[in-house]
Amino acid sequence: MRHIISILMENEPGALSRVVGLFSQRNFNIETLNVAPTEDPSLSRLTVTTIGDDRVIEQITKHLNKLIDVVKLVDLTEGNHIERELMLVKVKALGAARDEVKRTVDIFRAQIVDVTPSLYTVQITGDASKLDAFLQAMAPVGILEVARTGVSGIARGDKVLSL
Amino acid sequence: MELLSGADMIARFLQDEGVEYIYGYPGGAALHIYDALFRQDKVKHILVRHEQAATHAADGYARASGKPGVVLVTSGPGATNAVTGIATAYMDSIPMVVLCGQVMSHLIGDDAFQETDIVGVTRPIVKHSFSIRHPSEIPEVLKKAFYLAATGRPGPVVVDIPKDMTAPTERYEYVYPKKVKLRSYNPVTRGHTGQIKKAVEMMLKAKRPVFYTGGGVVTGKASEGLTDLVKQLGFPITTTLMGIGAYPQSDRQCLGWLGMHGSYESNMAMHHADLIIAIGARFDDRVTNNTSKFCPTAKIIHVDVDPSSVSKTVRADVPIVGPASSVINEMISLVQGQSIAQPEALAEWWQKIDGWRAEREGKLYEPSKPGDVLKPQEVVEALCRVTRGEAYVTTDVGQHQMFAAQYYKFDKPNRLITSGGLGTMGFGFPAAMGIKQNFPDDDVVCVTGEGSFQMMMQELSTCKQYGVGVKIVNLNNASLGMVRQWQDLNYKSRHAHSYMESLPDFHMLIEAYGFTAMTVNTLDELEPALERAFANKHELVFLDVKVDPHEHVYPMQVPLGAMRDMLLSKTERT
Ligand SMILES: Cc1ncc(C[n+]2csc(CCOP(=O)(O)OP(=O)(O)O)c2C)c(N)n1
Ligand SMILES: [Mg+2]
Numbered sequence: 001m002r003h004i005i006s007i008l009m010e011n012e013p014g015a016l017s018r019v020v021g022l023f024s025q026r027n028f029n030i031e032t033l034n035v036a037p038t039e040d041p042s043l044s045r046l047t048v049t050t051i052g053d054d055r056v057i058e059q060i061t062k063h064l065n066k067l068i069d070v071v072k073l074v075d076l077t078e079g080n081h082i083e084r085e086l087m088l089v090k091v092k093a094l095g096a097a098r099d100e101v102k103r104t105v106d107i108f109r110a111q112i113v114d115v116t117p118s119l120y121t122v123q124i125t126g127d128a129s130k131l132d133a134f135l136q137a138m139a140p141v142g143i144l145e146v147a148r149t150g151v152s153g154i155a156r157g158d159k160v161l162s163l
Numbered sequence: 164m165e166l167l168s169g170a171d172m173i174a175r176f177l178q179d180e181g182v183e184y185i186y187g188y189p190g191g192a193a194l195h196i197y198d199a200l201f202r203q204d205k206v207k208h209i210l211v212r213h214e215q216a217a218t219h220a221a222d223g224y225a226r227a228s229g230k231p232g233v234v235l236v237t238s239g240p241g242a243t244n245a246v247t248g249i250a251t252a253y254m255d256s257i258p259m260v261v262l263c264g265q266v267m268s269h270l271i272g273d274d275a276f277q278e279t280d281i282v283g284v285t286r287p288i289v290k291h292s293f294s295i296r297h298p299s300e301i302p303e304v305l306k307k308a309f310y311l312a313a314t315g316r317p318g319p320v321v322v323d324i325p326k327d328m329t330a331p332t333e334r335y336e337y338v339y340p341k342k343v344k345l346r347s348y349n350p351v352t353r354g355h356t357g358q359i360k361k362a363v364e365m366m367l368k369a370k371r372p373v374f375y376t377g378g379g380v381v382t383g384k385a386s387e388g389l390t391d392l393v394k395q396l397g398f399p400i401t402t403t404l405m406g407i408g409a410y411p412q413s414d415r416q417c418l419g420w421l422g423m424h425g426s427y428e429s430n431m432a433m434h435h436a437d438l439i440i441a442i443g444a445r446f447d448d449r450v451t452n453n454t455s456k457f458c459p460t461a462k463i464i465h466v467d468v469d470p471s472s473v474s475k476t477v478r479a480d481v482p483i484v485g486p487a488s489s490v491i492n493e494m495i496s497l498v499q500g501q502s503i504a505q506p507e508a509l510a511e512w513w514q515k516i517d518g519w520r521a522e523r524e525g526k527l528y529e530p531s532k533p534g535d536v537l538k539p540q541e542v543v544e545a546l547c548r549v550t551r552g553e554a555y556v557t558t559d560v561g562q563h564q565m566f567a568a569q570y571y572k573f574d575k576p577n578r579l580i581t582s583g584g585l586g587t588m589g590f591g592f593p594a595a596m597g598i599k600q601n602f603p604d605d606d607v608v609c610v611t612g613e614g615s616f617q618m619m620m621q622e623l624s625t626c627k628q629y630g631v632g633v634k635i636v637n638l639n640n641a642s643l644g645m646v647r648q649w650q651d652l653n654y655k656s657r658h659a660h661s662y663m664e665s666l667p668d669f670h671m672l673i674e675a676y677g678f679t680a681m682t683v684n685t686l687d688e689l690e691p692a693l694e695r696a697f698a699n700k701h702e703l704v705f706l707d708v709k710v711d712p713h714e715h716v717y718p719m720q721v722p723l724g725a726m727r728d729m730l731l732s733k734t735e736r737t
Contacts, residue, residue, distance in 0.1 A: 010347065014282060014294070025287045055474070062471035068291040068311065071347040163346070 002031070003057050004076040004083060004153045006161060007046045007064060011037060015069035019046060022067065028052065028060050032085070032128070032150030040163075043071065049128075049151045072161060080156040083127045086149045088113070089135070092142035093120040101141055108134050119144060127151075167337040169298035170199035170329035173262065176305045178205045179339040182233050184224065184600060185209070186217035188244075190237025191277060192264030195329035197235075209600065209629060212621040214241050216593035218248020219619070222257050223594025224601050226580045227555055229384060231258035231312045232597065238264045238326075239277030243284065247587060249319045250288040254584025255405060256382055258317035260308045268296070268325040282323050290318030295328045299335040306340040315350030316469040317382055351468060354485025354493065362440070362464045362481045363497040369438035370508035371460075371515075372398045375421065375450075378405030378583070379443015379467060383487035386410070386576040389442065392495050397509065399516055401429035403444050405583040408573035413552075418516065422450040423720045424565045427729065427737075428519040430720065433458055434727035435515070442466040443487045446477040447584075456725035466490045523731070527569075531686060531711070539563060539638045539710040542689060543570035546608065546636060549693040554606035555580060555598050559591035559615030562644035565716040567610040589618030595633040596622055606697060608634040613666055614643045623676040623703075632701040636693075640712040641666060648715045652730075669707040683708040 009015050016035060023030050028050060035046040050060060057075065064070050076083070093101045093115075101120055105112055110124035124134055128151055135143060155161065167175060173196050177185065186209045189197045200208050211217045214236045221232025232252075236245050242263040252259045266275040282292045291311050293304045301324075308320040366372060380389050380402075386409040393400050393410055400410050401421040410417050419426035421433055433439065439461045444450070446465075451457045454476055465472075465479035466487060473482045483490055503509055528540045543566050546554075552572050557580040558564040564581055573579050580598065582590040595609040616637055626633065646661040673680035681692045683706055696704040721728040721736070730736045 014286075014292075017283070018286060021286050055478075059471065059475060066469070066471055068345060068348050 001053070001057075002049060002051050002077070004047060004049050004081065004151055005061065005064070006074050006076055006153060007048070007070055008038070008043050008072040008161060008163070009046055010069040010071060011042050011044045012069055015044070016046070018067050018069055019048075019064065022063055023048075023050075026059070026063060028056065032148070034150035034152050043163075047150070047152050071163065074155065074161050076153045076155060079159065081153050082156060083151055083153045084125055085128050085131055085151045086123070086125045087131045087134070088147045089122050089124070089138065090119050090144040091122060091138050092118065092144060094118055097141050101138070104134075104137050108137075110134065165337045166334040168195070168199070168329065168331045168334050169295070169301050169324075170195035170331060172298070172301045172335070172337050173305070173324075173329065174199040174203050174206065175337060176302055176339065177233065178203065180305070180309055182206055185233040185235050186211055186220045186597065187235030188214050188217060188237065188241055190239075190241045190264060192238035192266055192326045193235060193241070195326065195331060196262070196264065196324070198331070199329075208235070210625065211593065212624050213619065214244035215248050215589065216596075216619055216622045216625070218245045218252065218259070218261065219587075219590050219593035220597030221259055222248060222252045222590075223557060223580055223597035225252070225257050225259055226594070227577050227598045228601060229382070229577070231260050231309055234259065234261040236261070236263055237277070238266055238281070239279045242279055242281040246285060246288070247589075249285055249321065251582050251585045251587045251590060252319040253288040253290070255378060255582065256317050257319070258312040259319040260305075260312050261319060261321045263321060263323050265294070265323045265325040267327045269327070271325065282321060285321050288319070289321050292321040292323065294323040295325065298328045298330075298333055301328065302337060303340050303343060306343045307345060310343055311345070311348065315348075316379075351485050352489065354466065354483040354490040356493065358481055358483045359490060359493045360497060362483060363494055365438055365462060365464065365481065366396060366398075366440060367498070367501055368504045370505055371436045371512045372396075372438040372440065372509075373432045373436045374398055374400035374440045374442070375402075375433065375444055376400065376406045376409055376442045377403040377444025380406055380409040380487045381443075381576045383443055383468065385443070385487035385491050388488055388491035388495060392491055392498065395495065395498055396503070398440075399432055399513070401425070401432065403450055403583070404568055404581065406444065407568060407579045408576045411574040412572045413574055420568065421726075423452070424569070424716050424718065426569075427523045427718050427731065428516055430718065430726045430729060431519045432516055433461075434725055436461045438462050438464070440464045441479075442491065443468070445472045445475065448476070451477060452720045452726055452728070453723045458726060526732070528714070528717075534685060536709060536711045537683070537686060537689065539566045539640065539714055540570050541686065542636065542638060542708050542710060543567050543610065545689050545693055546610070547571045549690060549697055550606050550608065554578070554608050555595070555602065557581065557591040557595040557598065557607070557609045559609070559611040560586045560588045560645075561612045561615060562640070562648065562714070562716050563610055563612040563615075563638040566638065588615040592616060592619045592633075592635065593622050595635075596626060596631050599631050599633045600629065603632075604700065606634070606700065608636055610636050610638065612644060613637055613639045613641065613663055613669070620672070623673070623678065626703050627676050627678070630701065632699070632703050634696050634703070635705045637669060637705065637707045638710050639666075639669070639707050640710050640714070642712050644712065644714070645716070647712070651715065669705065673705040678703045678705060680705040680707060
C-alpha cells in the first residue's frame with residue numbers, strides 16, 4: 001500500500017542525506033520526496049511517499065525514528081489527511097488544441113500561468129491521482145515538460161505535528 | 164573561565180571524560196590535535212601501524228570494558244583505512260568514538276589534498292556523525308558523541324574535525340559539559356509493563372520454552388539478571404555467538420550457541436520449542452536459517468532496546484522494547500513466588516533435550532591419532548584447560564573462529580571477543596592488543612588463522628613498542644579454511660584461491676620483532692607449549708600450530724532449511 005510519511009527533522013546539513021540514504025541502504029522505495037523549512041527555523045519538514053506492506057512500512061518508520069536528526073514522524077495515511085501536490089506543465093497549444101487545452105484546464109480547476117504563441121504553462125494542484133489524470137488528458141495534445149513538487153500532506157482535524 | 168584552542172579542548176575533553184587510551188595514527192589534518200596530546204600526559208595515545216587496527220583495538224577494549232573505545236585518525240586515507248573497523252563496530256553495536264581530521268573548512272569540496280567526505284562514506288555504518296563547524300562547539304559535540312555511542316543501542320560515532328577548527332591561535336571558552344540533551348534522542352529506559360506481564364504469563368505456562376539471548380544482554384550488562392531469571396525458571400538457554408558467556412556455559416541449562424554452526428541441541432531445541440524468549444538478539448540470517456521454516460511451533464517474545472530490531476525478520480508475538488537489564492529485572496520480580504504451570508511438561512522437555520545432547524556426545528569431532536596432524540578443535544580445548552576458561556579470547560574470522568567459540572567454554576560475558584556481524588578478518592589481533600593494554604593482568608589470547616593474521620600482522624610492531632603481552636594461537640591449516648570448506652561442500656572441492664601458497668616462516672617473522680614463537684606439530688607438544696606461552700603474562704608469544712587442513716566445522720545448517728536441518732559431520736546429517 002502507498003503511505004505518506006511526514007517527518008520533522010533537524011535543519012542540519014547532512015540530515016536529508018541520512019534520510020535518503022536510509023531508503024537506499026535498506027532497500028526501501030521512495031515514490032516522491034519533498035522537503036522545505038518550517039516556521040521553526042531549526043526544523044525542516046520532509047514528506048515521502050512510499051509503497052510497501054505493513055511489515056515494510058513498520059520498518060521504515062522505525063528506522064526513520066532511529067535517525068538522530070529525525071525529531072518527529074507521522075504516517076499520514078493512518079488517519080484522515082489532506083494530500084496535495086503542485087505541478088507545472090508545459091503543453092503544446094497550437095490551432096484548435098489551444099481551446100481544447102483551455103477547457104481541460106478549467107475542468108481540472110488548474111490555471112494557465114504563462115503563455116507563448118505555441119504553448120501554455122499550466123499550474124495544477126491536487127492529490128497525485130488528479131495530477132496523473134490531468135497528464136493523461138493532456139497526452140494527446142502533447143506534453144512538453146513536467147515539474148512536480150512531490151506530495152505534501154497534513155492531517156485533518158485537530159491533530160498537529162509539532163514538537 | 165578557561166580559554167583553549169580547539170585542539171587543546173579535544174585533549175582536555177578526553178581527560179575530563181575519563182578516557183585513558185586512544186588509538187590512532189597522525190597525519191596533516193590531525194597534527195594540531197597530536198600536538199595537544201603531546202603536551203599532556205593523562206590520555207595515553209597508542210600509535211598503531213594501520214588505522215584499521217586502531218578501530219579494532221578500540222573496539223576490543225570497548226567490548227571487554229563496556230566503555231566507548233576512542234580512535235583518532237587523519238583525513239583522507241587515514242579515515243578511509245578506519246572504515247572497516249567502524250563497520251565492524253556498527254554491526255555488533257559496539258560503542259566507539261572516531262575522531263577524524265579533515266582538510267581546512269574553506270577547502271572542503273575542492274578535492275583538496277587528502278580530502279574525503281568521511282561523513283558521507285561512513286553514513287550507513289555509524290550510529291550518528293558530526294562535523295565541527297566552529298571550535299567553540301567542540302566540547303558539546305564530543306559530549307554528544309560519547310553519549311550517543313554508549314547509550315541505547317550502542318554504536319560508533321564519527322566526528323569530522325576540519326584542521327582550522329583546531330588551530331592553536333584561536334582560543335575559546337572551555338567548560339566540560341556534564342550532560343547533553345538531544346531532543347530527538349530518548350532511548351527507552353524500561354519496557355512496557357503490560358507486555359512484560361503478558362510475557363511472564365506465557366513463560367510460566369510454556370511446555371517447551373527456550374531462552375535465545377544475544378549480544379544485547381552483554382552490551383546491556385544484564386548477564387547477572389539473565390542468569391538469575393533462567394535459573395529460577397529452570398528453562399534451557401541458548402545464546403547467539405555474540406551472546407556467549409552471558410549465561411555460564413558450564414551450567415547444565417546452557418545448550419551452547421545456536422545458528423549456522425551452533426550446537427545440535429540448541430538448534431533442535433529452538434525448532435521444537437513452543438515458546439522462544441529472545442532477549443537482545445536480532446534473528447539474523449546466521450541464526451534463523453530460512454525464516455519461513457523457522458521454529459514452526461513457537462510463540463515468540465522479543466525483548467530489544469532497538470524497536471527496529473523487533474519483528475524485523477521474524478514477527479514477534481509479544482514485542483517488548485526496552486533495555487535487557489530493566490526488562491529482565493521486572494521479569495524476575497514477576498516470576499518470584501510463582502511456580503511453573505506444567506512442571507511435568509518441562510521435565511519431559513528436558514528429557515528430550517538431554518536425549519539430543521547424548522546423541523552427539525563424544526561425536527563432535529574425531530581427535531587426532533598419535534603422531535598425526537592436530538585437529539583444531541583439540542587445540543582450542545587444550546587452550547581452554549591451560550587458561551582455566553578465564554582468558555579473554557579474541558578471534559579472527561574463519562573456521563578457527565567457530566572452533567574457538569565451540570570448544571572454549573565461557574562462563575563470563577565479554578570474554579569471547581569476535582566480529583560476529585561483519586565477520587572481519589584481521590579483527591582479532593588488534594582487538595586483543597586493545598584488551599591487554601587495559602587488562603594487563605589477565606590472559607588475553609587471539610585465536611587466529613594464517614590467513615586472517617596476515618591481514619593485521621603489522622601490529623606486532625605496536626605490541627613491541629608498548630610491550631603488549633598478548634598470546635597468539637595460529638591455527639595454521641595453510642588454507643583459507645572456511646572458504647575451502649564451502650568449496651568442498653558446494654563446488655566439488657575446486658579450491659579456487661583458498662590455498663595459501665608461500666606462507667611466511669611465522670617463527671622467523673615473530674622473532675624479527677623480538678618475540679618468542681613456537682611451532683607445534685603434535686599433540687604431545689601442544690600443552691607444554693601452551694603452558695610455556697602463558698607462563699609469563701607480559702610477554703607476547705606466538706604459537707604456530709599446524710592443524711588438519713581437511714577439517715570442517717560442524718554442525719552446519721543446511722542452506723534454506725529449518726533450524727534443525729544440519730550437517731553433523733562429513734557423512735551424517737539430520
Ligand atoms: C576481510 C575479509 N575478507 C574476506 C573474508 C571471507 N572469509 C571468511 S573466512 C575466510 C578464510 C579465513 O582464513 P583463515 O584466517 O586462515 O582461517 P581458517 O578458516 O583457515 O581457520 C575468508 C577469506 C572475510 N571474512 N573478511
Ligand atoms: Mg587458515
